[in-house]
Amino acid sequence: MTDDNRISIWFFIGSLLAVYGVIIVAVSIPALLNPADQPDVVLPGLHAGIWWGALLVVLGVMYVIVFWPWKKKADEQS
Amino acid sequence: MGGLVLSLSVVADGHSSIATLGWADLLIIGLYFALVLGIGYYLVHFTKTGDDFFLAGRKMTAWIAGLAFISANLGSLELMGWAASAYQYGILAAHWYWIGAIPAMLFLGIVMMPFYYISKTHSVPGYLKLRYGEAASMLSAISFAFMTVLMSGVNMFAMALVMKVVVGWNLNFSIWVSSITVMIYVVLGGLLSAIFNEVLQFMLIWLGALLVPIIGLIEVGGWSGMVAKIHQNVSGDYTHMWSTLGHYTANPMGINWIGIVFGLGFVISFGYWTTDFLVVQRVLSARDLRSSKMAPIIGAGFKMMVPFIVILPGLLGLAVMPGLVGQSTATATGGASYNEILPLMMARYLGPGLLGLGITALIAGFMSGMAGNVSAFATVWTYDIYRPIHNALTRRDASDAHYVRVGRWTTFLGVIVSIGTAYLVEQSASIMDYVQALFSFFIAPLFGTIILGMLWKRMTAAGGFWGLLAGMGSSIGMWLWVRLDPAALSVIAGSPDAKAMAEDMYRALWSWIICVVVTVVVSYLTKPKPEAELVGLVRGCTEIPSEGHLPLTKKPIFWAGIVFAAFVVLQIIFW
Known part of the structure; x- marks a missing residue:
């Protein structure tokens, strides 16, 4: 994807998505536990923040693992 | 898009914001x-030479170049404007994503990229210089540079207005924070940095907007x-793409199929996607010829899906x-306008955190578009402007490092x-419509000049210059004619029932035809270049590397066929 010594853009993207996912899940948990905390949106019962946030975490972690830059260097040295 | 922004500027002063952001939303932004x-x-360490700064080292894979190609076009106004158009005109708005993009992108990949890439040009005006000489190149470069930087300012102001209407941010805050951010990362890493961020922005646009549909x-x-x-809410057909295009009065857009197929699908679309350096520059960064051919094809595949996050909402x-309702009615009654439909839908469905992601998608869209503008401008x-003038004055070429510093x-x-233009637009919003109209004057004739030059050996430098000038002049003339006498629209579009959208399509079509006719006539009256000077620039004089040895799934033509087949199926489904 990139120059030999350059960190892949997909690693940056994966890191950001994983952090975003954690934030979105964290801020959506109160609504899941307490119906009185429902956000003022249509179809709050879908708890979109939980599953969309989880999806971002999975996607992000996947990208981070696949494009982990230091793994490549370790492989080259071994 | 000008209408959308003009309308938003009306509401920005006395309108409470559509959404309120919490700590999670602000943290995400x-x-x-x-x-x-x-x-x-990080990328400043990888940007040393002119090729690094201006063409990202020509090392990008087809995927990176393809995603940057599509992302540079996917601005926040694009998202907001076409969602509003879908509310106003129905699924007809999807024509701008399908017939108004896909065939042209595939044509760029399969037919035109070999000449752009093999000629080793660094820009579209650079190709014109090789093919026609300095005059046509300078005409194209000055008009492009001038318009690009003005468009960047217009988009900046528009984005600041969107942020004011949607989340209540101060105009100055949005303009300075976003533009300085773009400036820092493009100054540091050049096109490489712009492309990296465009790929990131592409992902964020999708993940931020996808939940709404x-x-x-x-x-x-x-x-x-x-x-x-x-059907319960409105009368008329808003969900079919072609069956209502038999006559101007049969659809809410006031256009017919000839305008859509030839005006939009051929001239405007091919003009923008194959000659606008803002998007072509991304493809020129590809690491080899095959990647440069695949990049627009990959971009076309994703472009075809964009209606899902723009038209469907x-x-x-x-x-x-x-x-x-329209903005004038909304302002008079204090109600909401369809211009705000995308943020309204975000506020309707997206809770804490998700809303921040959605707003980030809009900001990312703006920044990718602006980075595209400034990197292409640089x-x-x-x-194409500084170097020839510098060389003429000093009678020698400067070092590579000198040009990187200038860049x-x-x-x-x-x-x-751009920031100055944004404030100019704030003082007089009508400037924005003029800037956008000016931009449209150049695209259609430039496509005529470049496509003839690539495919026709007999075309001459004089033909290229005068054809381009005649096409631009006729486009400006038609635009002025309609402004001075609105009845002229029926002459240009060929029907008294034609509406404003039809004017753009037919003006582009006529200016392209005039450019081609003048080019052909002048070329036959002047002496062509010897074939030896056209090697690498023109079909028939250029040996294009064979792809016969490649397996089927590695051939760009195979993937172009797949994308085109999907495009045809979509037209049939939504006929």
Whole structure:
């Protein structure tokens, strides 16, 4: 994807998505536990923040693992 | 898009914001800014030569170049404007994503990229210089550089207005924070940094906007439920793409199929996607010829899906939020306008955190578009305007490092001029419509000049210059004619029932035809270049590397065929 010594853009993207996912899940948990905390949106019962946030975490972690830059260097040295 | 922005400027003063952001939303937006700046800082170490700064070292894979190609076009105004158009005109708005993009992108990949790439040009005006000489190149470069930096300012002001209307941010805050961020990362890393961030921005746009149609479809009971609700809410056909294009009066856009197929699908689309250096520059960064051919094909595949996050939210809005009106009525009555349909739908479905992601998608869209503008401007200014003048004055070429320094300063100054333009537009909003009209004057004739030059050996330098000038002049003339006498629209579009949208299509079509006719006539009256000077520039004089040895799945033509087949199927499904 990139120059030999350059960190892949997909690693940056994966890191950001994983952090975003954690934030979105964290801020959506109160609504899941307490119906009185429902956000003022249509179809709050879908708890979109939980599953969309989880999806971002999975996607992000996947990208981070696949494009982990230091793994490549370790492989080259071994 | 000018209408959208003009309208938003009317509401920005006395309108409370559509949404309120919480700590999680602000954190998500803040992290985004931190990362794009971090990427710029990181990439400065990889940007040393002119090729690195202006063409990202020509090392990008087909995927990276393809995603950057599509992302540079996917601005926040694009998202907001076409969602609003879908609410206003229905699924007809999807023509701008399908017939108005896909065939042209595939044509760029299969037919035109070999000449752009093999000629080793660094820009579209650079190709014109090789093919026609300095005069046509300079005409194209000056018009492109001037318009690009003005458009960047217009988009900057528009984005600041969107942020004011949607989340209540101060105009100055939005303009300075976003533009300085773009300036820093492009000055540091050049096109490499712009492309890296465009790929990131592409992902964020999708992940931030995709939930709206998903939850929207759940609410209305799927596509059939949405269509049924639209039929309940409004009269007329808003869900078919071609069956209503038999006559101007049969569809809400006031256009017929000739305007869509030839005006939009041929001239405007091919003009923009194959000659606008803002998008072509991304493809030129590809690491080899095959990657440069694949990049627009990959871009076309994703472009075909964009209506899902842009057009569908507009249609869903028509189903679940009927009664939104045009801006003048909304301002008079204090109601909401369909221009705000995308943020309204975001506020309807996206809770804490998700809303921040949606707003980040809009900001990312703006920044990718602006970075595209300033990086293309820096390249054209440095190589196609500054360099020939410098060489003429000093009688020698400067070092590569000199041009990189000029490129960095040009980026800085380009952003400053953009900011100035943004404030100019704030003082007089009508400037924006003039700037956008000016931009449209150049695209159609430039396509005529370049495509003839690539495919026809007999075409001469004089033919290229005079054809381009005649096409631009006729486009400006037609635009002025309609402004002075609105009845002229019926002459240009060929029907008294034609509406404003038809004017753009037919003006482009006529200016392209005039450009081609003048080019051909002047070429036959002047002496052509010897064939030896056309090697690498023109079909028939250029040996294009064979792809016969490649397996089927590695051949660009195979993937272009797949994308085109999917495009045809979509037209049939939504006929």
